[in-house]
Amino acid sequence: VIGVGSGSTSLMAIQSISRRLKNERLDILVIPTSTEMNFACQHFGLSVTDIVVDKPIWCFDGADEVDENTNLNKGRGGALYKEKLMMSSCQERYILIDNSKKVKHLGTNFPIPIEVQPSSVSYVKAELDHFGLREVSIRLAGGKDGPVYSENNCLLLDAWFDEVYEGLEKDIKSITGVLESGLFQGFDPTIITS
Template identity: 35%
Template structure:
């Protein structure tokens, strides 16, 4: 029986195999944030001579990339990238996701928006029939925190401030439990339209293109189906 760390390691290795045909001397990769991505970064070190560098969704990942000898580019220096690799806190069979457990959700969405495809790497515990068991992170401008919390309560959620945490953007996170999410894209749009919300952790309007899900029986690949 593989433990969760071994499952994450297998997902990271599968991502390395997936991106290898996309590497080249001018290629900049998009790299996300989280424990599975940490393992991906570690594995990426052996291939660093095959690509130009990476654009990161967080300071945490940028530090790890630099420590592995991988050049980190500001996203403003990057006009295109073939692939963005990141994890998820939850993902469903349609490749909608909840992300932001590490607090990097806004930068994750921004970096992912520049990439040709989003590859999500997770262990099997993150695959769910329906999103919402994991509280939805919502990044908010500090002065709007209570106003946003009231609106999220009206949507049926129970928002709680992530105490003592400040995002790389200088904002705060409300973790919202109790939401029903039958239509992830609709809820994403509604939450993002609340004044004071920087970004919410639903990735459904632009979900993953490919999921590499590490299981006890190997890595399972799911591709997003055309709408």
């Protein structure tokens, strides 16, 4: 059972897995972390299951940024909650990136995404100030008017911090109304660079 992350990197990986399945008659199940990847996995002939039913042995995903300690900034695609659940469920974790994703400090090129209950946005923004918040905005949709909603019917905040320090992930999660953040600190994944 393999956990499949979201985004363009994961899409390329499942295409390769699909080719191997056809040539080698492999018997695998995949657990996608988003509706989009669920459809893609089915399209490429992969057998899909759910994390409620099966536990992934290992997982792969992409990342927006990876620091020197293999901490990650993920979630520009908005599937951060299921991606974090997948990472937490696996013993073996692989992150597929190119060299442009390597940074000295997380939050260098991209804001930290935070998935928030809509009714708590103002409260969460105020609480983030305690953790060195420099700037925050509600993520707006590109193809329609209004904000982006996650698959969990939450809003996505894009937050820039003075410093992404060790433990910021836990500090953000301690705020009432936050479902998840795009910080993945302490997971120690294997980084595979193309």
